[in-house]
Structures are given as C-alpha cells and as structure tokens.
Amino acid sequence: MKYLQxxxxxxxxxxxxxxxxxxEIDCTSLFNIDNAKMAAYQNYLGGGIAGAVQVNANFKPKKLQLKL
Incomplete structure (x- = not known):
C-alpha cells in the first residue's frame, strides 16, 4: 500500500x-472498526513559536487488527 497516497x-x-x-484522516478502510479516525493538531504559542503536537484517535491502537 502506498501510505502517502x-x-x-x-x-x-x-x-x-x-x-x-x-x-483528520479516515482510517476505516485500514482497520476492522467502523468510523475509525485519527487526528493531529499543532497549536501556536505566539511570537513565531510553535507549540506541541497533539494526537487523537477514536480507537485503541493496541486492539487493532488490519483488514486483510
């Protein structure tokens, strides 16, 4: 699979x-979970300083199985 594509x-x-x-990316076609989504966000602290990158997913990665 070409992941960038x-x-x-x-x-x-x-x-x-x-x-x-x-x-925000739809991961439903990768895993055996309906409506699987992943998101990442970076905030801005001001003065040209980027803040932390936060990541979220609506599933638990340890319990995933790839669709084969």
Missing part, C-alpha cells in the same frame, strides 16, 4: 497555517 485520498479535514492547524 492513502493519506491524501482519505483526508477529511486539513487546516494548516503559520499559526498552527490540524489534519
């Missing part, structure tokens, strides 16, 4: 700027 084809939301932003 998968990400491009399954991006639900993409908001990126110099002041932070985020991306």
């Amino acid at each position: 998968y990400i491009e084809d399954n991006t639900l939301r993409l908001e990126v700027s110099r002041r932070g932003g985020g991306v």
